[in-house]
Amino acid sequence: MAKDNKITFYDLAISTGATISPFVWATKYALKHKGFDLDVVPGGFTGILERTGGKTERLPAIVDDGTWVLDSWGIVEYLDATYPDRPLLIPHESVAATLKALDHWFWGAAVGPWMRCFCADYRDLSLPQDHEYITHSREKMLGRKLEEIQAGREDRLAGISAALEPLRSTLAQHPWLGGSAPNYADYRILGGFLFTASVCKTPVLAPDDPLRDWLDRCLDLHGGLGRHPGLFPLFGLEQREGDVPLFNRQGGLGGIYKRNTGPASTQAETQKITQGMKQPA
Amino acid sequence: MAKDNKITFYDLAISTGATISPFVWATKYALKHKGFDLDVVPGGFTGILERTGGKTERLPAIVDDGTWVLDSWGIVEYLDATYPDRPLLIPHESVAATLKALDHWFWGAAVGPWMRCFCADYRDLSLPQDHEYITHSREKMLGRKLEEIQAGREDRLAGISAALEPLRSTLAQHPWLGGSAPNYADYRILGGFLFTASVCKTPVLAPDDPLRDWLDRCLDLHGGLGRHPGLFPLFGLEQREGDVPLFNRQGGLGGIYKRNTGPASTQAETQKITQGMKQPA
Numbered sequence: 001m002a003k004d005n006k007i008t009f010y011d012l013a014i015s016t017g018a019t020i021s022p023f024v025w026a027t028k029y030a031l032k033h034k035g036f037d038l039d040v041v042p043g044g045f046t047g048i049l050e051r052t053g054g055k056t057e058r059l060p061a062i063v064d065d066g067t068w069v070l071d072s073w074g075i076v077e078y079l080d081a082t083y084p085d086r087p088l089l090i091p092h093e094s095v096a097a098t099l100k101a102l103d104h105w106f107w108g109a110a111v112g113p114w115m116r117c118f119c120a121d122y123r124d125l126s127l128p129q130d131h132e133y134i135t136h137s138r139e140k141m142l143g144r145k146l147e148e149i150q151a152g153r154e155d156r157l158a159g160i161s162a163a164l165e166p167l168r169s170t171l172a173q174h175p176w177l178g179g180s181a182p183n184y185a186d187y188r189i190l191g192g193f194l195f196t197a198s199v200c201k202t203p204v205l206a207p208d209d210p211l212r213d214w215l216d217r218c219l220d221l222h223g224g225l226g227r228h229p230g231l232f233p234l235f236g237l238e239q240r241e242g243d244v245p246l247f248n249r250q251g252g253l254g255g256i257y258k259r260n261t262g263p264a265s266t267q268a269e270t271q272k273i274t275q276g277m278k279q280p281a
Numbered sequence: 282m283a284k285d286n287k288i289t290f291y292d293l294a295i296s297t298g299a300t301i302s303p304f305v306w307a308t309k310y311a312l313k314h315k316g317f318d319l320d321v322v323p324g325g326f327t328g329i330l331e332r333t334g335g336k337t338e339r340l341p342a343i344v345d346d347g348t349w350v351l352d353s354w355g356i357v358e359y360l361d362a363t364y365p366d367r368p369l370l371i372p373h374e375s376v377a378a379t380l381k382a383l384d385h386w387f388w389g390a391a392v393g394p395w396m397r398c399f400c401a402d403y404r405d406l407s408l409p410q411d412h413e414y415i416t417h418s419r420e421k422m423l424g425r426k427l428e429e430i431q432a433g434r435e436d437r438l439a440g441i442s443a444a445l446e447p448l449r450s451t452l453a454q455h456p457w458l459g460g461s462a463p464n465y466a467d468y469r470i471l472g473g474f475l476f477t478a479s480v481c482k483t484p485v486l487a488p489d490d491p492l493r494d495w496l497d498r499c500l501d502l503h504g505g506l507g508r509h510p511g512l513f514p515l516f517g518l519e520q521r522e523g524d525v526p527l528f529n530r531q532g533g534l535g536g537i538y539k540r541n542t543g544p545a546s547t548q549a550e551t552q553k554i555t556q557g558m559k560q561p562a
Contacts, residue, residue, distance in 0.1 A: 049544060057547045071541040092372045093460025097451055098379040101458070104447035105386045137554035166385035170378055177382070179374030260352040263330060266338045273418035 001065045001082065007031055008063035009038040010052060012045065014125045016230025018198045022111060023072040026191035027060035030184055032222035034079050034086045044127035045134065076184055089184035099177075099185045102166075109163040111192040117153035117160075118199040120146040125199055154202075158243035161205055168251055171214045182221060190218045193234060194226060203236030206246040282346045282363065288312055289344035290319040291333060293326065295406045297511025299479045303392060304353040307472035308341035311465055313503035315360050315367045325408035326415065357465055370465035380458075380466045383447075390444040392473040398434035398441075399480040401427040406480055435483075439524035442486055446529055452495045453532065463502060471499045474515060475507060484517030487527040 009031060012024045019025050031038055041051065049057050055068050062069050069078045073096075076089050090096050115122070123134040123146055135146060142149050167189065170177065177185035193215060196204060205211065212235055219226030239246050260266055290312060293305045300306050312319055322332065330338050336349050343350050350359045354377075357370050371377050396403070404415040404427055416427060423430050448470065451458065458466035474496060477485060486492065493516055500507030520527050541547055 055543065056541060057544050057551055058541045070543060074540060074542075091375055093455070094372055094376045094458065094464055094466055095379060097455040097458045097460055098376060098383050098466050100454060101447040101451040102379050102383050102386070104450050105383070105390075108446075109386075132558060133555070136558045140554040140556070165389075166382040169385050170382040173381060174374070174378040177375065177378045179378055183375055185375055185379050259355060260337060260339045261355075262336065262351060263338050270338055273421045274414070275421070277413060277417045 001067070002036060003065050005035070005037050006039045007036045008041060010041045010048070010059050010061045011043060012048075012059045013042060013127070014044065014122075014130075014198060014230070015127050016125060016198070016228075018228045018230035020122075020126070020195060020198050021059060022191035022195040024060045024191075025194040026184070026187045027062070027072050027075050029187035029190065029222065029225060030076055030079060030089050031062070032225055033089055033183070033187065034083055044130040046127070046129045072188075087183075089187075091178075091183060095183070095185060099188055102185075103188050105166070106189055106192055110160055111195065113156060113160045114192075114196045114200070114204060116142065116149050117156060117204075118150065118196070118201065120150040121201050122146075122199040154240075157202075157204055157237055158240065158246055161209070161237065161246040162244045162248075164211065165248055165251065167214075168210045168247060172210065172251065175217075176214070182218070186214075186218060190215070190226070193218075194231070197231040197234050200232045200234065203233050205235050206237050206239065207235045209235060209247055210251065211247075282348070283317060284346050286316070286318050287320045288317045289322060291322045291329070291340050291342045292324060293329075293340045294323060294408070295325065295403075295411075295479060295511070296408050297406060297479070297509075299509045299511035301403075301407070301476060301479050302340060303472035303476040305341045305472075306475040307465070307468045308343070308353050308356050310468035310471065310503065310506060311357055311360060311370050312343070313506055314370055314464070314468065315364055325411040327408070327410045353469075368464075370468075372459075372464060376464070376466060380469055383466075384469050386447070387470055387473055391441050392476065394437060394441045395473075395477045395481070395485060397423065397430050398437060398485075399431065399477070399482065401431040402482050403427075403480040435521075438483075438485055438518055439521065439527055442490070442518065442527040443525045443529075445492065446532065448495075449491045449528060449532055453491060456498075457495070463499070467495075467499060471496070471507070474499075475512070478512040478515050481513045481515065484514050486516050487518050487520065488516045490516060490528055491532065492528075 009028065011019055011028075012021045014020045019028060028038070043051050048059060052061055052068075055061065056070050058070075060070075060072050060075060062075055064078075064082070069075050079086075080089050090099075119138055119142065123131055123138070126134050138146060174180075176182045177189060215234065237246060258265075290309065292300055292309075293302045295301045300309060309319070324332050329340060333342055333349075336342065337351050339351075341351075341353050341356060343356055345359075345363070350356050360367075361370050371380075400419055400423065404412055404419070407415050419427060455461075457463040458470060496515065518527060539546075
């Protein structure tokens with residue numbers, strides 16, 4: 001299998017040359033994680049069915065020495081099952097389960113809202129032959145004109161950034177979602193950020209966002225796979241007065257992740273919450 | 282270690298006898314998962330420092346043959362490191378990372394909001410000697426009278442239930458967050474539901490919520506550990522007109538988890554989103 005260590009990868013790109021779909025981005029990282037070289041078949045949204053000889057209407061899709069594999073999760077499962085001696089993408093089935101839940105949250109909290117912030121730009125950046133398809137299909141999905149959906153995004157970006165605390169608090173404790181090394185958990189979530197970077201004509205995260213360290217390390221992986229010149233900067237959003245804080249500057253100081261190491265670690269909080277009580281707890 | 286297979290467990294309970302803290306609940310399951318018997322030291326919030334001989338102000342805390350271990354994550358790490366031949370709670374470090382992110386989301390989406398829906402009931406259900414501490418500390422944390430915070434909960438319960446789709450979609454694909462068998466990912470999230478069941482004088486989830494199957498299986502684990510007679514029913518919330526749907530009845534039919542198995546699996550969606558286009562995509 002994988003003759004000359006090459007796997008055929010059907011890309012889904014826009015006019016900048018950058019990959020666009022979060023799932024196609026995640027798949028690209030997954031193939032590199034397994035150590036494969038990519039034989040890239042370029043293209044956009046129009047004509048996927050023709051390009052793949054009738055095999056699929058949607059990407060990602062790969063061909064491994066004649067074997068077609070579809071669907072981002074289908075591809076991950078295939079790669080780990082077929083090449084178990086190469087670095088695992090999903091090292092335990094529990095990672096798949098918790099990651100799917102996390103990804104579902106991330107889609108609703110960030111990827112979907114960002115998509116609505118940049119949907120007209122997205123169409124304008126797509127390949128000329130894809131303009132009509134993107135406009136038509138996204139307006140059917142989202143129910144309004146792309147320009148209307150995108151309008152007012154500057155009032156929504158702070159809230160989306162603020163919603164990402166679950167990732168910030170975790171990545172303050174672990175170098176990667178994979179633990180001490182990246183795996184598909186990182187790539188899957190990264191895919192949503194890379195989709196956004198493909199289209200975000202204005203930045204979506206604060207310059208000093210704690211996620212920047214993890215994101216920079218992700219972009220550097222596999223020979224700088226995420227350092228595509230067509231991507232827009234994610235970092236540079238300014239904190240506006242009246243908006244929610246772009247991220248929690250007290251992150252890690254309290255909340256459910258503070259470790260109890262004995263009375264000295266909790267005294268300050270205890271004093272704060274019991275101040276004024278008649279008798280000690 | 283663990284003489285006679287017993288570990289000392291400092292409980293944190295209310296007047297019904299039910300454990301109250303999500304973290305103490307999760308720890309109880311963790312100890313049972315590792316196959317230990319519990320030597321339970323009963324008690325509530327008041328006097329933890331005295332009860333533990335000055336070792337800690339917060340629970341969970343365990344003592345394993347003289348070794349004190351604090352903090353829910355600290356205990357999990359200790360148990361897996363000390364007893365690696367017993368069933369692992371965290372089978373890979375990536376499970377810890379993705380679970381912490383998921384737990385952070387779950388706390389903000391459900392446990393915190395439910396706590397605010399039942400905070401006065403919570404105080405009333407606590408041990409008599411804890412009433413003042415609960416009232417005082419929670420009002421300091423939450424900034425208002427418990428009765429004011431709790432008021433109007435019937436208008437908030439539908440939204441909290443609706444927010445749990447990331448768990449529903451995952452548990453439609455995997456029997457447990459642990460994959461094919463439960464692990465600490467299940468217990469950690471379960472802890473939030475059991476906290477809620479300890480105090481929810483009105484139900485918080487629809488009778489036919491898809492989460493019911495997983496929750497019922499969780500409660501049955503380890504000899505019915507979650508079948509405590511002091512718990513209130515989680516299921517029984519009625520769909521009110523005008524509220525958001527309590528759960529997505531189309532769950533699994535679309536969205537990011539539908540598998541692409543070829544053109545036949547995507548045709549209906551393609552037709553829907555391209556209907557009216559001049560030329561096919």
